[in-house]
Every structure is written in C-alpha cells, then in structure tokens.
Amino acid sequence: MKTRFGFVYFSMFAFIGIHMPFWPVWLEYKGISPSGIAALTALSFSLKIIFTPVVSNIVDRSGQRRKAAIILSLGLFVSLLVFSKTNEFIPIFLLTIFSFACWSPIMSLAESLATVTAREQKFDYGKVRLWGSVGFMVVAVSSGKLLAIFGESALLWSICGAAGLLFVSSCLLPKTKVSLIKSEEVTILAFFKSKWFVSFLIATTLIQGSHAGYYTFGSIHWRAEGLSDQIIGILWGSSVVGEVIVFAFGRVLLSRLGPVNVLIIGGIAAALRWLMIGSTDSIFLLLVAQCLHALSFGACHFAAMQIITNKVDASLSSTAQGIYSAFSMGLGMGIFVLLSGPFYSLLSGGTFFVMSAVSLAGTLCLLLLKSIEMNKISHSNTLKDMGRAMPEGT
Numbered sequence: 001m002k003t004r005f006g007f008v009y010f011s012m013f014a015f016i017g018i019h020m021p022f023w024p025v026w027l028e029y030k031g032i033s034p035s036g037i038a039a040l041t042a043l044s045f046s047l048k049i050i051f052t053p054v055v056s057n058i059v060d061r062s063g064q065r066r067k068a069a070i071i072l073s074l075g076l077f078v079s080l081l082v083f084s085k086t087n088e089f090i091p092i093f094l095l096t097i098f099s100f101a102c103w104s105p106i107m108s109l110a111e112s113l114a115t116v117t118a119r120e121q122k123f124d125y126g127k128v129r130l131w132g133s134v135g136f137m138v139v140a141v142s143s144g145k146l147l148a149i150f151g152e153s154a155l156l157w158s159i160c161g162a163a164g165l166l167f168v169s170s171c172l173l174p175k176t177k178v179s180l181i182k183s184e185e186v187t188i189l190a191f192f193k194s195k196w197f198v199s200f201l202i203a204t205t206l207i208q209g210s211h212a213g214y215y216t217f218g219s220i221h222w223r224a225e226g227l228s229d230q231i232i233g234i235l236w237g238s239s240v241v242g243e244v245i246v247f248a249f250g251r252v253l254l255s256r257l258g259p260v261n262v263l264i265i266g267g268i269a270a271a272l273r274w275l276m277i278g279s280t281d282s283i284f285l286l287l288v289a290q291c292l293h294a295l296s297f298g299a300c301h302f303a304a305m306q307i308i309t310n311k312v313d314a315s316l317s318s319t320a321q322g323i324y325s326a327f328s329m330g331l332g333m334g335i336f337v338l339l340s341g342p343f344y345s346l347l348s349g350g351t352f353f354v355m356s357a358v359s360l361a362g363t364l365c366l367l368l369l370k371s372i373e374m375n376k377i378s379h380s381n382t383l384k385d386m387g388r389a390m391p392e393g394t
Contacts, residue, residue, distance in 0.1 A: 001121060002128050004172045005114050009132035011169040012107060015162040017139035021219050021236040022147065022155050027092070028220065029152035036089055038341025041216045043093070044100040045337055048330025053188055055105035056112070056322025065318060069109045069170040075102035077163040083156055104330070106166070108321035113173060115309045116317055125309075126302060130247035133240040133298070140240075144233015191323055196311075196374040199365060201327045204304055206362030207267045209332030210274065210355040211297065213340040218277070221349060225281040235283075235290050242294025250302040259303035259310075260370055266303070267363030269295035271356045278352030296359075304328070313378035320377070 027037045055072075059065050079099040086092050118125040139162065146154055191197050222232045246253070254262055269292045276289035304324060312320040336358065343351040 001117065001174055002123055004169075004174060005110075005117070005128045006131035008110050008166075008169045008173060009114075009129055010135035011162065011165040012110060013132035013134075013136040014139040015103075015159070015166055017136035017236070018143045018155065018158050018162055020215050021140055021232070022143055023159070024216055025147070025219055025223075026152055026155040029155075030087060030092065032089060032092070034217075034220075034345055035341040037220075038216055038338055038344075040093065040096055042334045042338035042341075043096050044103075045212075045330055046334030047097065047100045048104040048326045049334065050326075051101045051104045052108055052326045052330060053319065053322040056108050056318040056325075057188055059105075059109060059112075060316060060318045065109050065113050066170070066173040066175055069106055069113075069173055070167070072102045072106050072109075073163070073167040073170040075099075076106070077160065077167050080156070080160045080163050104325075105322065106170075107329075108325040109318060110170075110173070111305065111325075112318040112321045115305055115321075116314050117174065119309060119314070124251055125305065126247040126250040129302070129305075130244045133243040133247060137237040137240045137244075141233045141237035144230045144236070147233070148229040188319060188323065191320065191377060194375070194377055196369060196372045197377065199369040199372055200304075200307060201324065203263065203267070203362045203365035203369060204300065204324065204328040205332035206365065207263070207270055207296070207300055207359050208328040209336040210270050210359035210362065212333050212336035213343065213351040213355045214274070214277065215333075216337050216340045217344045217351065221277075221344075221351075222281075222286075224348070227281070227283070231283060235286055238287055239290040239293035240298070242291045243298035246294045246298040246302060250299065253299070254303060254306050259306045260366060262299050262303040264363055264366045264370075266295045266297075266300035267359050267366060269299075270297075270359035271363070274352040274356040274359065278349045278356075307374075311374055311376050313376065316377065 024037050024041060027040060032040065055068065059068050076099055079095055079102065083092070083095055083099075086095060114128060115125055117123075118128070139158075143155070143158055146158060219232050219236075222235065223229075227235075257265075273289045273292040273296050276285055276292075280286065308317065308320045308324060336355070340351055340355075343354055347354070
C-alpha cells in the first residue's frame with residue numbers, strides 16, 4: 001500500500017520537477033514573450049480555482065477518487081502530446097486550458113486518498129510523501145543536464161514521459177473506501193462559514209503564492225545571471241533535499257510545535273529565501289536559499305495536510321483538499337504569477353523582494369489564526385453554527 005502511494009507521489013512530482021522549472025524555458029524557446037509566459041503559467045495555476053474544488057466535491061459524493069485520477073491523468077498525457085504540433089500562442093493557450101484542467105484536481109485527489117488511508121492503516125504520511133520530493137529532485141537535476149545536451153526541444157517529450165508515468169501510477173492507486181455524503185448535506189460554501197478555515201486559506205494562499213516569481217522566472221533569472229542550465233537544474237533539485245528530511249521526520253516536528261507554529265516558521269523562511277535569491281548570484285548562497293524550500297514549502301504543506309486531516313471529517317477530505325489546492329496553488333499562485341510578468345519586466349531580480357513581502361503578509365495572518373479556536377468540520381455540523389469551537393490540539 002505504502003509503495004503504491006510512494007509511486008504516485010514520485011510520478012506526480014516528477015511531472016512537477018520538469019514542468020515547473022523548465023516549462024517557461026520551453027515557452028521562451030517557442031517565442032512567447034515574458035508577459036505571455038506569465039499569462040500561460042498563471043492560467044495553468046488558476047484553473048485549480050474552478051476545476052479542483054468542483055471535481056473534488058463531486059468525488060466526495062461519488063467516492064470514485066481512484067477512477068477520477070485515472071481519467072484525468074490520461075487526459076493530461078494525451079493533451080501534452082498534442083503540444084508537439086503547436087507553435088503559436090493561441091493553440092498553446094487552448095491546450096493549456098485542457099491539459100491543466102485535467103492536472104489541477106489530481107494532486108488533491110491523491111492527497112485525500114493518502115491522508116485518509118494513512119489514518120486508517122496508521123502509516124506515516126510524511127514517509128510516503130517524501131518520495132514526491134525524491135521524484136522532483138531526480139527529475140529537476142536530470143532535466144537540467146538533458147537541456148544542456150539536447151536543447152529546449154527535448155523538454156516537451158520529458159514532460160510527456162512524466163505524465164505517462166503518472167497515468168500508470170494512478171492505475172495502481174488502492175480502492176480506499178470512504179463514507180459517502182449526500183449532495184444536500186454539504187456545499188463548498190459551508191467551509192467558508194468557519195473562521196479558522198478562512199484564516200488558514202488566506203495565510204497559505206499568500207505564503208504559497210509568494211513562490212510565484214520563483215516558479216515562473218527563477219530559471220530565466222538565473223540564466224540571465226550567467227548560470228548554466230546544469231547548475232540551474234542542480235539548484236532546483238537541491239531545493240528538495242531538506243524537504244525529504246522534513247517529510248521523514250515531520251510528524252515529530254508537528255507534534256512538538258503544532259501545525260500552526262510550523263506554518264509560521266515556513267512563512268518566515270519563505271520571506272528570507274526570496275530576499276536571498278533576489279540579492280545574489282553566488283551559487284553557495286543560492287544553495288543555502290534553496291535549502292529553505294524545506295520550510296517554505298515542505299513544512300508548510302505537511303502542516304496544512306495535518307490541519308485538514310485533524311480538523312475535517314474524512315468524508316469531506318477531498319472537498320477540503322480541493323478548496324485548499326484551489327486557493328493556495330490556484331488563486332494565489334495564479335494572481336502572483338500573472339503579476340510577476342510585469343514585475344519581472346520592470347524590476348528583474350527585484351521581483352523576489354515583492355514576493356518576500358507577500359510571504360510576510362501571510363505570516364501575519366497566521367498570527368491571527370493562533371487566536372481562533374478550531375472546530376472540526378464535518379457534514380453533520382457544516383450547516384450549523386460554525387462559531388462554536390474546540391481547541392486546536394484536539
């Protein structure tokens with residue numbers, strides 16, 4: 001069981017490990033302008049706002065999480081193959097809509113299955129999730145070398161290969177049984193009646209959204225600073241070395257500090273990371289900044305998963321995961337990726353200073369979250385008074 005989930009995480013993050021660092025490079029190779037790159041990247045994130053919560057809510061009502069993941073991963077693989085026939089902005093734009101409408105819900109579906117199964121079978125989620133970090137690291141580093149040897153044209157076929165691997169791993173997902181909910185028992189809007197959930201969403205949206213400039217223009221910026229493609233691949237890969245350690249031992253960290261405090265540490269780490277990346281082209285200092293990814297993303301994500309697992313009923317986990325993904329990796333990321341285009345054209349490396357301020361704003365929201373008691377969200381109470389609370393630690 002753990003092996004199958006590990007394979008799914010490895011393949012998901014292998015896809016991200018080639019797409020996130022080098023898709024903008026492929027778009028630049030196709031002649032797309034910085035504003036166009038920002039618009040397409042923002043679109044790929046923003047589709048999560050619509051498709052992830054809608055699909056996740058449907059899946060919570062049907063229970064067909066594995067089947068949905070298989071269909072969506074197949075759609076992603078096929079549509080990416082069609083990119084090989086495109087050379088203009090409009091066809092690329094239209095294909096991006098379809099491809100990332102398929103991709104957007106897959107992560108939250110897999111996370112929902114993994115967290116529910118981990119709780120039922122009492123295995124450590126972090127030690128399964130770390131294989132995603134390994135997948136990202138291996139593919140990001142090897143893609144930099146691939147780019148240096150074969151050029152930008154090879155990037156698309158590498159992305160297609162990763163998507164094909166994701167389809168295979170989705171077919172191997174377990175048929176985990178989760179109690180179903182009736183359509184009238186819960187709506188997506190019910191989550192927004194919870195003060196703690198709204199504060200949690202705002203904070204994680206800002207902290208994860210602060211990664212937008214890095215995801216969109218990190219590779220392009222480092223190229224402009226004179227770093228080789230192989231070094232850039234190593235920088236991307238090194239960012240997840242510490243993340244592997246966080247996922248391996250994160251449960252101990254969370255039990256000692258609490259998930260909200262871990263999120264605060266992650267927000268501060270993100271602010272420091274963007275300041276360093278915007279200030280230096282020293283490979284050593286950039287490697288140090290990249291190690292902060294363990295906190296700015298790894299620890300933050302682990303803490304967010306822990307909050308959802310503890311504070312949302314298993315029957316609503318896909319919906320909760322979908323909303324979290326739609327905001328943290330959809331709305332926030334989409335907005336800040338779109339803004340990063342004009343920011344980068346105007347400020348170049350100064351874009352990272354703006355992202356540092358965004359992360360600090362998210363950290364301040366977490367201080368507000370610490371003052372709000374957190375009640376568990378379930379289908380039996382979502383339509384009742386969401387103001388009555390229970391302590392976070394329960």
